[in-house]
Amino acid sequence: MASASYMEDLTCSICLTIFTDPVSLLCGHSFCRECITNSLSIKDKCPQCRTTVPKEEKYLPTSHILKSLAEKAKEAEKIKTKQRDETTGVSESLCPEHEEKLKLFCETDQQLACVICRDGEKHDGHKFKPIREAATSLRRELEKGMEHLPDDIHAIDSLANMQREEITKIQVMSQQLMTQISTQFEEMHQFLRQREEEIKNELKEKKTEAVEEMTEKLQAMDLALSESRELQVKMTAALEICNSVKFLQSWTEVNNMLTPECLFRPRANDLQVAHTSLSLGPYESHLQFFVWKEMLQVVKPRAELLSLRGKNTDVTVSDDGRSLLCTPKSSQSQSGLSFGSTRAGDFTNHAFSVSEFSSGQYYWETEVGLRNYWELGVTGHFLKYDGQKYVISNQSSVTELTFTDRPRKIGVYLNCSSKELSFYDADKMKHVHTLSSSxxxxxxxxxxxxxxSEDIDRNPLTVCWY
Incomplete structure (x- = not known):
């Protein structure tokens, strides 16, 4: 009872724990400094006796006696808790199933067990150790693991920092590419808007010229119509005069300069209708195609203007360096075309571009037409067609591809920094395959x-120039 009373005297009535930095009010009650400070900020009264606390008393000195006793009480509580844990945790803990003391550790299931658990079916064939021996063994393993854990933590932290840097890089790169895409599309939009305005202005000019010509014709027709109707009125009035003298006098006074033959000459023969003639030429029927061709002149960068160079006399390169043809070979040499050959240069009928690529990004297109054999790509990595199958071939593997349609034009995209090579059906601008090779x-x-080929293939392999 004395111990319980002792602990009660060292307990703060606000937080209900042993004092931390205790202070005492004039009324004699003690509290933790933080607890009473918060309480007095709300109400200027002692939480226990409700005595009003003057404002000048709010600065409270620490009660060193209570503080010393509180620290000793906390230390005693820790020792008591530790002793209780050691006794109840090992020798007095009971198996929840059999209510027997837990004296064993099952290494198979990694759990505490009693003697009855050990002999039961649930732990049949399992490996057991006494609790103290298992604890000692596990402690030894944990201590050994702790020796390497700081290095592993440091390594993981370094990797995490590197990953954060990569995330930042990809975010910056994404923003740069987003800006680049917006800029390039804006350039195309600007070109299209400008051409749209120019073509519309051309149409407006032609419409204005046509309308002006038609308006002149219409004004001449209106004038002739007005004059003819006026003549009709005069003639009707003259014909109503029965007296010959008056009839002649009346008519000659009105038309003393013109003879009837001149007056009655049909004027419609002198007038012609200006028919609609408004044409923009190809922009009327093939506007999108012509504007697309015009856009090719301003698009940057464009496809590479590759020139070819042959390695031997068995290959014919056109004068402009764009097309490649071969001469017939014997069936014996043709046997070298076995499916699955993976190295560029196995056959004599090949050529390379004059230019070499070591950095940056490049794209070119090749017209394959209806050729029954071709290989396209870069040195050591290419797409191959043998008349039946399409194969991606590099220095380490062969991958067969499936095409829904037979492409007539193949696009090749090379990214030197990532060492990636992509192939496209250039007629549809459809991605076919990407290979990445270190x-x-x-x-x-x-x-x-x-x-x-035993027979001359009249279809050349031609690099497209735009």
């Missing part, structure tokens, strides 16, 4: 192969 050795040249 084995790609820079610089590389564009690669073209038309294979061997």
């Amino acid at each position: 084995l790609m050795s820079l610089p590389v040249s564009a690669y073209f192969n038309i294979g061997h």
Whole structure:
């Protein structure tokens, strides 16, 4: 009872825990400094006896005696708790199922167990250790693991920092690309708006010229119509005069300069209707195509203007350096076209671009037409067609592809920084496949192969220039 009373005297009546930095009011009651400060800020009264606390008393000195006793009480409470945990946690803890003391540790299930648990079906064949031995063994493993944990934490922290940097980089890169895309689309929009305005202005000018011509014709027709109607009125009035003398006098006074033959000459023969003639030429029927062709002149960057160079006399390169043709070869040399060959340069009928690529991004298109064999790509990495199958081939693997339609034009996109090579059906601008290879050795040249043939294939392999 003395111990309980002792603890009660050292307990703050506000937070109900042992004092922390205790202070005493004039009424004699003690509290934690933080607790009483918060209480007095709301109401100037002692929380226990409700005695009013003067404002000048709100600065309260620490009660060092209570503070010392409170610290000792806390230390005693810690020791008591530790002792209770050691006794109840090992020797007095009971199995919830059998109400027996937990004296064993099942290493298989990683849980405490009693003797009855050990002999039960649930733990049949499991490995057990006494609790103290298991605790010692586990403590030893944890201590050993702690030796390497700081290094692992440091390594993970470094990786996390690197990942944060990569996230920042990708966000910055995304924003830059977003700006670049917006800028390039705005340039195209601006070009299209400008051409739209120019074509509309041309249409307006032609409409104005046509309307002016038609208006002149209409004014001449209106004048002739007015004069003819006026003549009709005069003639009707003259014909109503029965007296010959008066009839002649009346008519000659009105028309003393013109003979009847001149007056009655049909004037409609002198007038012609200006028919509608408003044409914008190809912009009327093929506007989108012509404007697209015009846009190609301002689009930057455009497809690479590659020139080819052959490695031997078996390959014919056109004078402009764009087309590649081969001469017939014997069936024996044709046997070198076995499906699955993975290295560029296995066949003699190949060519490379004059220019080499070591950095940056490049795109070019090649017209394959109806050729029954071709290889396109870069040195050591290419797309191959043998008349039946499409295959992606590089220095380490072969991947067969499926095309819904037979493409007539192949686009190749090279990203030197990521060492990625992408292929497109250039007629539809549809992505076909992308291969990424760390084995790609820079610089590389564009690669073209038309294979061997017993018969001359009249379809050349032609690099597209725009």
